[in-house]
Amino acid sequence: MSAMLTVRGLHKRFGEHEVVKGVDLDVRQGEVVVIIGPSGSGKSTFIRCLNSLEEPSAGSVVVDGGESVRANDRRAMARLREDIGMVFQDYTLFPHMTVMANMILAPVRVKGVSKADAQANALALLERVGLKHKADGYPGELSGGQQQRVAIVRALAMKPRLLLFDEPTSALDPETVGEVLSVMKGLAAEGMTMIVVTHEMGFAREVADRVVFFDGGKIVEMGPPAQIFSAPEHPRTRQFLQSVLH
Amino acid sequence: MDFDFNYLLAQWPALLDGMLMTLRVSLLAIAFSLLIGVLGGAVRALRMPVLSQIVAMYVELIRNTPILVQLFFIFYGLPAIGLELSLFWSGVVCLSVWAGAYQVENMRGGLATVEHKMREASMALSLKPHQYFYLVALPIAFRTSLPAVLNTAISLLKNSSYLQAIGLAELTFVAVDRIATDFRAIEMFSAICVMYLALVAILSLLTGRLSAHLQRPFRH
Ligand SMILES: Nc1ncnc2c1ncn2[C@@H]1O[C@H](COP(=O)(O)OP(=O)(O)O)[C@@H](O)[C@H]1O
Numbered sequence: 001m002s003a004m005l006t007v008r009g010l011h012k013r014f015g016e017h018e019v020v021k022g023v024d025l026d027v028r029q030g031e032v033v034v035i036i037g038p039s040g041s042g043k044s045t046f047i048r049c050l051n052s053l054e055e056p057s058a059g060s061v062v063v064d065g066g067e068s069v070r071a072n073d074r075r076a077m078a079r080l081r082e083d084i085g086m087v088f089q090d091y092t093l094f095p096h097m098t099v100m101a102n103m104i105l106a107p108v109r110v111k112g113v114s115k116a117d118a119q120a121n122a123l124a125l126l127e128r129v130g131l132k133h134k135a136d137g138y139p140g141e142l143s144g145g146q147q148q149r150v151a152i153v154r155a156l157a158m159k160p161r162l163l164l165f166d167e168p169t170s171a172l173d174p175e176t177v178g179e180v181l182s183v184m185k186g187l188a189a190e191g192m193t194m195i196v197v198t199h200e201m202g203f204a205r206e207v208a209d210r211v212v213f214f215d216g217g218k219i220v221e222m223g224p225p226a227q228i229f230s231a232p233e234h235p236r237t238r239q240f241l242q243s244v245l246h
Numbered sequence: 247m248d249f250d251f252n253y254l255l256a257q258w259p260a261l262l263d264g265m266l267m268t269l270r271v272s273l274l275a276i277a278f279s280l281l282i283g284v285l286g287g288a289v290r291a292l293r294m295p296v297l298s299q300i301v302a303m304y305v306e307l308i309r310n311t312p313i314l315v316q317l318f319f320i321f322y323g324l325p326a327i328g329l330e331l332s333l334f335w336s337g338v339v340c341l342s343v344w345a346g347a348y349q350v351e352n353m354r355g356g357l358a359t360v361e362h363k364m365r366e367a368s369m370a371l372s373l374k375p376h377q378y379f380y381l382v383a384l385p386i387a388f389r390t391s392l393p394a395v396l397n398t399a400i401s402l403l404k405n406s407s408y409l410q411a412i413g414l415a416e417l418t419f420v421a422v423d424r425i426a427t428d429f430r431a432i433e434m435f436s437a438i439c440v441m442y443l444a445l446v447a448i449l450s451l452l453t454g455r456l457s458a459h460l461q462r463p464f465r466h
């Protein structure tokens with residue numbers, strides 16, 4: 001399968017403090033990569049660099065066989081962003097707009113899709129996550145899990161080639177975590193390329209093609225979930241898994 | 247003491263003209279001051295270099311000098327440097343510039359409450375910074391600032407009475423002008439107080455409607 005994302009030598013420092021210390025990562029088309037690791041290890045910073053919410057200090061990024069972009073070329077990175085969707089931990093639906101208005105905003109304003117087409121597409125996406133009946137509601141009327149499902153399909157409405165998730169279930173009530181994870185499983189099954197930062201080890205085990213263990217701003221080890229969870233090579237991975245699996 | 251209603255009735259056409267002038271000047275100035283507020287508030291909230299300092303100086307200058315002095319500066323001062331405005335436009339400019347300073351602060355306050363994650367979500371959706379500003383930040387901020395924005399608009403309406411000092415035939419000017427010839431001070435001042443109250447009440451009512459409309463997404 002072809003490479004969807006190629007990252008080379010990615011660094012990010014905030015002043016003196018280096019948070020991402022040279023990351024190389026290849027993600028194949030349709031692959032689901034789950035990033036795990038202790039809090040503060042730079043996972044968020046790393047994936048935020050991929051769609052230039054943070055400006056990387058060094059490195060290069062290639063999306064889907066396109067041009068290789070020096071990671072600190074701000075303009076070029078911003079162009080890559082159109083192919084990359086992102087779902088955050090916090091609810092980030094725009095509170096003053098209906099669910100439908102949230103869904104069609106970027107397709108209409110950024111991609112120039114006609115309003116009618118954008119609406120039709122939005123309804124189909126909402127139907128997929130069981131929220132078609134909420135199209136005219138406001139985010140504040142939805143539960144956390146519902147908001148997060150809308151956030152996922154809002155990102156999908158831009159037809160991204162790669163979806164990033166930064167702890168999408170960490171802010172949810174336990175009883176709504178499942179509904180969000182099952183939407184993500186559905187996407188994975190349909191072949192969406194995804195990078196997911198999460199503490200949901202069950203999800204990682206079940207859905208990931210590859211699990212990446214991140215610590216101290218670096219990839220410590222990676223491999224298929226069976227290998228990482230049953231036979232981690234690195235002592236730090238073992239230590240981390242022990243702390244989260246108990 | 248006699249309160250002569252018939253006198254007021256006879257003066258009604260003149261008072262109505264004065265009120266319409268007050269309304270025209272004020273509504274135009276409210277619109278311009280909001281424009282100043284939105285642009286200046288954006289410059290301040292986004293901390294645009296140089297511009298932000300200039301706007302801050304403008305705000306301080308206006309808030310710390312008497313409006314009457316500002317009015318005289320515009321009406322008597324500016325012609326000296328070749329900038330001559332009509333009576334009407336002097337009034338509009340004075341009130342716009344005065345209220346604009348307060349609206350900048352009102353909008354800045356509202357924009358400061360918009361959470362950073364809204365900006366990130368907009369960026370992740372590839373919205374341009376200016377699209378984020380007017381499609382996301384501004385509507386959210388405006389809802390928060392609306393009470394303060396209304397207060398400033400009401401102050402503007404009341405302060406339009408200063409324009410009688412340069413001879414613009416607004417409501418207060420009409421009253422003072424008639425009192426000078428007819429000496430019916432109680433009748434006239436009572437009448438214009440009621441008229442100002444009515445204008446303020448209408449303004450509040452309209453803003454209340456707008457506020458209820460803007461609050462709709464946030465009620466649940
Ligand atoms: N904008 C920022 N400025 C300075 N330091 C930051 C910033 N964002 C994150 N950091 C620091 O980078 C480190 C990694 O943070 P983060 O990427 O959020 O880790 P994780 O997502 O793995 O918990 C932390 O020490 C954090 O304090």
Ligand SMILES: [Mg+2]
Pocket residue numbers: 043044045166167
């Ligand atoms: Mg994080």
